[in-house]
Amino acid sequence: DGFMENPHVDFMFGAHVQAYLEVGKIESKYDTLNASSNSVLIEVNGKRGHGAYPQNGIDALVAAAQIITSLQSIVSRNLAPHEMGVLTLGKIEGGDAGNVICDHVEIQGTLRTLNKQERDFMVKRATEIVENTAAAYRCQAKFMLRARRGYDALINDREMVDIVKTNAEEFLGEDSFVYKDYPSMGAEDFSLFLENCKGAFFHVGCGNKEKGITSLIHTADFDIDERCLSIGTIMHVLNVLYFN
Structure with missing residues (x-):
């Protein structure tokens, strides 16, 4: 301006x-x-169904749980020991009732890195993990940065x-x-x-x-x-x- x-x-x-x-x-x-700081949004989509008949639904909640766990491996197994990065997932929303297969989950978090190269790499790995883990559970998912840019x-x-x-x-x-x-x-x-x-x-x-x-x-x-x-x-x- x-x-x-x-x-x-x-x-x-x-x-x-x-x-x-x-x-x-x-x-x-x-x-x-x-x-640097970027707000993160992960959307996981499955298929709604009755909890008594899980074979008729596609559980986005189960996929989301595996995604959250798998994303923890980026810092521990994909960054070198001298590199610093943080991917914190602090909010999860999904499901309507305890006896209903959840069809949509949103996960919110924050991504912190010390340079653009590390940020780009962590976004790439997170995208791969989110999409492929969801696919393994018959779901579809997206990893997104919530704004065009955060703080460098x-x-x-x-x-x-x-x-x-x-x-x-x-x-x-x-x-x-x-x-x-x-x-x-x-x-x-x-x-x-x-x-x-x-x-x-x-x-x-x-x-x-x-x-x-x-x-x-x-x-x-x-x-x-x-x-x-x-x-x-x-x-x-x-x-x-x-x-x-």
């Missing part, structure tokens, strides 16, 4: 609080920081991460910056901005163990040490002033 062009954006920084980090700590990572992997520019590190250490002390060991499989829409400019995403510590502020984000009892608000603001200002 032209957001990055009026005015033109050359560099960009983004931040997110994290309660596993103590207030006063800044965390980031070179290269891939967050995974968030890939930090190394030079921009160094700017964050320098400013964190000068502002908060030499031990304030933390390198994140592994990418997060959580997604972050900041990745869309980094397709158009150089930038870095970093985490601002908001936890305080002494005050019992330790609950992770997206939980009912999440809280912050409010000192993180000024720290995050100052970090953004310092990052911008670096270019003056």
Whole structure:
């Protein structure tokens, strides 16, 4: 929509609080920081029938159960040990009554990978498993990504991460910056901005163990040490002033 062009954006920084980090700590990572994310929908179709006469129906529920189990093999048997991917199926709906052969099942989930190649491969394998497993149980099934695109992997520019590190250490002390060991499989829409400019995403510590502020984000009892608000603001200002 032209957001990055009026005015033109050359560099960009983004931040997110994290309660596993103590207030006063800044965390980031070179290269891939967050995974890509796609919503998944699986539809399984069979034939409705009376539960007393299973030979007259085609049970989509049985096929769906086997599909769910078989999809777990993608990460454990199709990805190399050093590769990271997640296929979580969190919702299943199907059937009308306990004595009726189910003719339609929908399964919803999420797919997370660290690069486009792994995402394309997991989609291909999932499609093969879903269609062929369903066929083995006389059903038809489709594996679909629910939107044209989700969030791509968030890939930090190394030079921009160094700017964050320098400013964190000068502002908060030499031990304030933390390198994140592994990418997060959580997604972050900041990745869309980094397709158009150089930038870095970093985490601002908001936890305080002494005050019992330790609950992770997206939980009912999440809280912050409010000192993180000024720290995050100052970090953004310092990052911008670096270019003056």
